[in-house]
């Protein structure tokens with residue numbers, strides 16, 4: 274893997290590497306290739322599947338299990354990560370999303386509200402929890418960079434994205450609110466990256482995902498951004514080249530978010546119309 278030593282000497286925590294399709298998996302690989310030392314973490318239930326240990330071995334990165342909704346687990350994680358890495362943390366990736374409503378096929382007009390609580394807690398409030406724990410422990414170094422992954426359904430409605438859209442709106446709002454606080458107190462920057470549809474376990478759980486993926490591909494002048502390309506962007510955001518970028522939702526989507534209708538999409542839709 275090509276390296277520019279962009280993260281040389283930096284210490285990071287990467288949440289959410291489930292398998293080798295996970296965006297977090299690619300970020301972990303690139304961060305280490307760029308010179309960082311990292312700790313990998315995921316929910317105990319995800320760690321039991323065992324795949325994370327292959328990554329851990331390949332990157333010489335310890336695994337510390339933590340349910341990102343548990344304050345106790347997060348406190349232990351930040352304490353242990355600083356011990357294992359030998360100092361304060363320079364970057365954190367929140368790459369976590371899950372909706373029981375989506376999983377159980379509950380539609381947006383028939384939500385189970387206990388499930389909704391869980392969606393918001395896992396996919397958005399966990400971001401607040403990890404930031405609050407980190408700040409109380411003063412665990413993030415001056416100038417540190419924290420990222421969470423989002424999706425454009427936070428701004429515009431996408432059929433089937435369901436209550437994850439509400440979670441992503443909240444996630445982006447937390448990045449702004451906490452970014453303002455953490456920036457002025459400790460110089461820590463906090464952003465979200467709004468990524469194209471990507472073929473991962475979480476992504477393909479969304480109803481009609483294959484069609485989402487195909488339409489976005491046609492609507493994006495540069496095509497969909499891959500997980501590897503997302504990892505490149507994350508590395509840049511963790512690096513010292515983006516020191517004054519904070520409280521932003523950064524679209525990494527091949528131009529999808531500012532395209533009204535592309536020639537490729539018109540062609541795709543007109544082929545469908547002509548069939549009828």
Ligand SMILES: NC(=O)c1ccc[n+]([C@@H]2O[C@H](COP(=O)([O-])OP(=O)(O)OC[C@H]3O[C@@H](n4cnc5c(N)ncnc54)[C@H](O)[C@@H]3O)[C@@H](O)[C@H]2O)c1
Pocket residue numbers: 288289290291292294295296297315316319339340341342367368369370371395422423424467468469470471472473474475476477
């Ligand atoms: N795949 C896409 O199309 C797409 C597009 C835009 C944004 N995103 C976002 O990217 C992020 C990563 O998802 P992915 O696509 O790599 O899928 P993924 O399924 O590989 O990753 C989701 C991760 O969330 C973890 N997780 C779930 N509950 C948790 C908990 N309680 N505590 C800790 N971790 C928990 C899972 O174990 C898993 O590792 C998510 O926030 C997702 O919404 C994905």
